[in-house]
Amino acid sequence: MNFIIDETAKALKELYGVELDANTINIQETRKEFDGQVTVVTFPFTRFSKKSPEQTGEDLGNFLLAHVDAISSFNVIKGFLNLSLSDDYWFSILDNMVKGKDYFTSPKNGQKVMVExxxxxxxxxxxLGHVRNNLLGFSVSQLLEAAGYDVIKANLVNDRGIHICKSMLAWQKYGNGETPDSSGLKGDKLVGNYYVLFDKEYKKEIEQLKAEGYTEEEAKKNAPLMLEAQEMLRQWEAGDEKVIALWKTMNAWVYAGFDLTYKQLGVSFDKTYYESDTYLLGKDIIEEGIEKGVFFKKEDNSVWIDLTDEGLDQKLVLRGDGTSVYITQDLGTAQLKYDDFKMDKSIYVVGNEQDYHFKVLFLILKKLGRPWADGLYHLSYGMVDLPSGKMKSREGTVVDADDLIADMIQTAKERTEELGKVEGFSDEEKENLYRMIGLGALKYFLLKVEPKKRLLFDPNESIDFQGHTGPFVQYTHARIKSVLSKGQFNASGTVEKPKELQGVERDIIQELIKYPELIRTAAKDYSPALIANYVYDLAKLYNRFYHEVSILKVEEESLKQFRLHLSYLTATVIAKGMGLLGIEVPERM
RNA sequence: GCCUCGGUAGCUCAGCUGGAUAGAGCAACGGUUUUCUAAACCGUGGGUCACAGGUUCGAAUCCUGUCCGGGGUACCA
Structure with missing residues (x-):
């Protein structure tokens, strides 16, 4: 539609002798209650035309109508010039899409981006919180790839620390040698149980100590279990063979469990970093920062950075005893990632409770003069809340990822069977369809919301399969596929321009043409939600088309082919768009 | 306290580089199937866009302040 802006600029120059740069000319889609498809807002031009908005619109409209072939008529309402574009114009757009191979994918831009x-x-x-993170990260990766980047999907696994030792200790004390094999439990579930058990026993000890006269704080510090866990962490850091062996065993259980969940979610990684390898990194950067005068040392030997000039606080970057804090190793890891891949951009998909951390991290790297620091971006997303508030692992109020996925698939199965939609499906096809729909509903539900907004999930209200949902879009796709196969559609065939375009046909073409630009915007904004909403609008539009006009029943072969092409392109864009969300679309449902 | 992100229909969300009478879905009510898949389509009702000022021809959108909610806030990650 940019040619309208150019033509408007030319017209303004001719009519009023002013040269405006393109971004001061405001065009928009015409609202559907008015005639036309594109609207130029003419209010801003009245200061040059010295005429009323209406008259300015008339003048401009007449000029454009006379000079631009694609414009077939116009009307003016207040300061709005509504332009109708000719059928020829709309048809040529469609024809280009049919012929153009590069319509759906952007060319490589030669840039590399890491998404962690x-x-x-x-x-x-x-x-569920992790599920949002995983889906966002995966989708954004897809989006960036579609926009022409080389993408490295990275996972930084927090596989060490006091929390791991808690699970290990509880297993050692109370586990009686339980393994995933012996119990039939998924490895991550098993380890998680011991984490919860630790907390339970620990709380008992605290109560005991309080009864003996300790304060709450003293009790928490001196509970035997906590002391033991801390001792275990020391042994781990010292490389104690037994502790390391246990750690390796239990982590292997967890990884086997995670792999299953990742597989179900359809996410994957190109590179995995482990904190056990990276937690000692960053200390050399601290040295460098002291030398460069970016950091300073306090009397107790702790190292700090003063960010008060940036409106932030003083921030500790290394403890007095020389041990790392979170940001120390993140500095080191950022350097490591860059050394490994030399990427132009690096995206961190991390919840918004760490906004401050990343602000500081990026700022420090800038102050240290890392030129690549400008390419760092924290994709911050809101927490997933339950009606009762926050999810808390220890209080058992979390929505487990595997359980949720299983529930969704089960619901998809029930819904589909009720509707009697799987006649002629093999058992394998049925299972695959239920999985597609269940996950489609879940993924769409989580991705259609703007990342930075918090998300409310009510476990008692099942995720919908109707209306603004993944299954609705999937259904539309299947519906189109059915029409195409009944019409024996051949994508390599040619299209002829119909005698007259229906409004809804024009609307679909206008919607389809937005896709390439949308990819760029969504990639730039790291927003799968834009894709989700677009794909929905397109599907909705198609369903209107489907109800308003016949496709297979029209007598005229050329018109039938035209509508089949329109259907085919719609199905293709739906499938591509859903693919960017990590959602599969079925041929039949 | 300070920093930061949110507040749009009963509920869940779009719209926010300023533009027409603020849009969807769910829920409620009514209609559409001898015709390409009714997980669909069409219609009705439902709004002080948290509040108050300001900038502007024009503000849900920008600015200031207030209220409410989430998160963060110097040795957790």
Whole structure:
């Protein structure tokens, strides 16, 4: 539609002798209650025309109508010039889409981007919050790839620390040698159980100590279990063979469990980093920062950065005893990632509770003069809340990822069977369809919301399969596929322009043409939600088309072919768009 | 306290580089199937866009303040 802006600029120059740069000319889609498809807002031009908005619109409209072939008529309402574009114009757009191979994918832009997401702790199973993270990270990766980037999907696994030792200790004390094999439990679930058990026993000890006269704080510090866990962490850091062996065993259980969940979600990684390998990194960067005068040392030897000039606080970057804090190793890891891949951009998909951390991290790297620091971006997303508030692992209020997925698939199965839609499906096809629909509903539900907004999930209200949902879009796709196969559609065939375009046909073409631009915008904004909403609008439009006009029943062969092409392109864009969300679309449902 | 992100229909969300009478879905009510898949389509009802100022020809959108909610806030990650 950009040619309208150019033509408007030319017209303004001719009519009023002013040269405006393109972004001061405001065009938009015409609202559906008015005639036309494109609207130029003429209010801003009245200061040059010295005429009323209406008259300015008339003048401009007449000029454009006379000089631009694609414009077939216009009307003016207040300061809005509504332009109708000719059938020829719309048809040529469609014809280009039919012929053009590069319409659906952007060319490579030669840039490399890393997307870090998932980043789980290995002491408990994944829950709904992680699911949002994983889906976002995966989808954004797809989006960036579609926009022409080379993408490296990375996972930074938090596989060490006091929380891991808690699970290990509880297993050692109370586990009686239980293994995933012996219990039939998924490895991450098993380890998670011991994490919860630790907390339970620990709380008992605290109560005991309080009864003996300790304060709450003293009790928490001196409970035997906590002391033991801390001792275990020391042994781990010292490389104690037994502790390391146990750690390796239990982490292996967890990884086997995570792999199943990742597989179900359809997410994957090109590179996995482990904190056990990276937690000592960053200390050399601290040295460098002291030398460069970016950091300073306090009397107790702790190292700090003063960010008060940036409106932030002073921030500790290394403890007095020389041990790392979170940001120390993140500095080191950022450097490691860059050294490994030399990427132009690096995206961290991490919840918004870490906004401050990343602000500081990026700022420090800039102050240290890392030129690549400008390419760092924290994709911050809101928490998933339950009606009762936050999910808490220890209080058992988390929505488990595997359980949720299983529920969704089950619901999909029930719904589909009720509707009697799987006649002639093999058992394997049925299972695959239920999986597709169940996951489609879940993924769409989580991705259609803008990342930075918090998300409310009510476990008592099942996720919908009707209306603005994944299954609705999937259904539309299947519906189109059915029409195409009944019409024996051949994508390599040619299209002829119909005598007259229906409004809804024009609307679909206008919607389809937005797709390439949408990819760029969604990639730039890291927003799968834009894709989700677009794909929905397109599907909705198609369903209107489907009800308003006949496709297979029209006598005229050329018109039938035209509508089949329109259907085919719609199905293709739906499938591509859903693919960017990590959602599969069925041929039949 | 300070920083930060949110507040749009009963509920869940779009719209926010300023533009027409603020849009969807769910829920409620009514209609559409001898015709290409009714997980669909069409229609009705439902709004002080948290509140108050300001900028502007024009504000849900930008600015300031207030209220409410989430998150963060110097040795957790």
């Amino acid at each position: 997401y998932s980043s789980p702790n290995t002491n408990k199973p994944l829950h």
